[in-house]
Amino acid sequence: MRVTLLTDFGTADGYAAAMKGVMASITPSVIIDDAAHDILPGDVRAAAWAVAAYWRRYPRGTVHVVVVDPGVGSGRRALALECDGRFLTGPDNGVFTRVLAEATAVCCVALENRAVMGDVVSSTFHGRDVFAPAAAHLARGFDFAALGPPVADPVCFTLPQPVLEEHGSARGEVVHVDRFGNLISNLPADLVAGAAVRIAGTPVPLVRTYADAAPGELLAVVGSRALLEVAVRDGSAAQRLGCGVGAAVTLRGPLA
């Protein structure tokens, strides 16, 4: 029985630990893995990116709790998902956009069954009062279908898609900047071979890994999520280029 926890709570206020305590009270032997608590407050897209890095690396039966929830207590639905055998709980605000885009088999319900919530449900902290207790009940075998009515239209934001052009050229954009300042694009590995890469107009040599560039040099590489990224060896491409999410990344194909 394993639950993972992603929030934008930080840890110093005790909010994340309160969620852990609630889960340990329901399922005393549960193992709780911290995924992240340092998502920028309210950054639903960053949460959606992060959970996509790990949700399917965990075995079937794992429960992933994802709480970046600026709309807590409003009319937004509370969701539980079963995606390719993993369970997820969190607000219906787009945090599951990338999981839903990747999953093959999806069931989605509105978390409404009071039997899996805390005795008191606050209007400001559903992480503690709804999503964590539901996750703990799922971890101990609670019937997914009994959590609430099916949801056919979970909220998803629009994922920017690369634009394919003639001769193997393509236009994409930066969709995430990581801790290293690597600028990760939406251009998939299979478009990249043999292409000439530019970011915000600047040409960047395509290499196999970071260490193939000299220290301090710009490089492009297919990263660990099989997407093209622009990096600086032992440095930050985001800082070097002054670029962030949305910056244009283009491939000029080998036949162009």
Add this chain to the structure above:
Amino acid sequence: MRVTLLTDFGTADGYAAAMKGVMASITPSVIIDDAAHDILPGDVRAAAWAVAAYWRRYPRGTVHVVVVDPGVGSGRRALALECDGRFLTGPDNGVFTRVLAEATAVCCVALENRAVMGDVVSSTFHGRDVFAPAAAHLARGFDFAALGPPVADPVCFTLPQPVLEEHGSARGEVVHVDRFGNLISNLPADLVAGAAVRIAGTPVPLVRTYADAAPGELLAVVGSRALLEVAVRDGSAAQRLGCGVGAAVTLRGPLA
């Protein structure tokens, strides 16, 4: 067997991990939940606030280690507490002030039994050499009363109390600022209904949850600890108002 860990050590120096290793050596199957390691160095009040968020959310038998300990190695006592069935270890400097204010049944002893300490006790790191090993021994069933002599007067700082006035009015103050910049007061939920809220003189509309205000607007809400807090929808009230701990929060009662 579950232990939680709150410190002001950060993690990059390996201090928190050393505590975990000590516990795993004593009680190999122990599950260790990180509560927080990013308490501001030496901020005993912040630690007292944080542990109050989670200590009773965990089931009976849990051991909470709380180490914010600027007086390590001095004459300050080392404490172990049993509060409503949960155990706690940490320095006698006020970190347990809020737990002690909330608990119904309290036993408190001075941690003096060398049998539950490390072989060598340094003068600068009792987290590793005293509080963690004692916690691990408690987690595996060590007799609480055998830890040391009873303590009748654990150190507590003075918790600011709200001042009740006529006609349902009250004066309180900000007692904590969280990661979101929410200004949390000492005014309990039962005083709030129907009252007009001001912080540092500025009137703030009382709503049910954050999303009831427009983005960027100030609001007052009863938060997850049943205390009145002032927030900015999708923003930081602390930043907006330039307020922090100690700022005046007042309620003008419905009859005033």
Add this chain to the structure above:
Amino acid sequence: MRVTLLTDFGTADGYAAAMKGVMASITPSVIIDDAAHDILPGDVRAAAWAVAAYWRRYPRGTVHVVVVDPGVGSGRRALALECDGRFLTGPDNGVFTRVLAEATAVCCVALENRAVMGDVVSSTFHGRDVFAPAAAHLARGFDFAALGPPVADPVCFTLPQPVLEEHGSARGEVVHVDRFGNLISNLPADLVAGAAVRIAGTPVPLVRTYADAAPGELLAVVGSRALLEVAVRDGSAAQRLGCGVGAAVTLRGPLA
């Protein structure tokens, strides 16, 4: 079965959680303790310092994963070590320098057996594809010797050694600055007794613990790793003195 995890990944990108998921898929009951994820990007020396704080505090059989790996995907070897009964996996770039200096019994192999790696090994994330899966296999009993061929010369950086002088005097230097701004030197406890301490030329009184100095005062103390450190009571010595790694620390012996 317990694994610890130290990286320079932060947590917000989901990289560390992906490593945890990989391990949980291989060894579902594994307990994963976060050691640190906030090592400065690429700071191999800081990683070497941190892991030395905890590797031997954990019981025999623990597996420590250490991934600060700017050379990922290059020719640098992947290592697995057995040191005094604990296992470690990580890149061959010096992160194990201090562990190797401390360990009595060491076996070291190059991680080459594809049976303990992910199905796909990326060129940019061996934490997920090599070091974590190998650790999980070790945790469930995989034969260490079958991981790959012996390595006789793991990469180690040169550890600065104190210079002993006549009459009990010695010259050392700052080798680590911790979260509190404490300046930790390479001068061991047994040289310190009775000596006069100077850092960057400034004399500092030697005391038994932080609280022996007045708030705001400089002090020298034998710290929790049995090394002389310079601190400021309730403050940061690094900030006060403008010193960092490499600053000279000297002892003038009692006989000088």
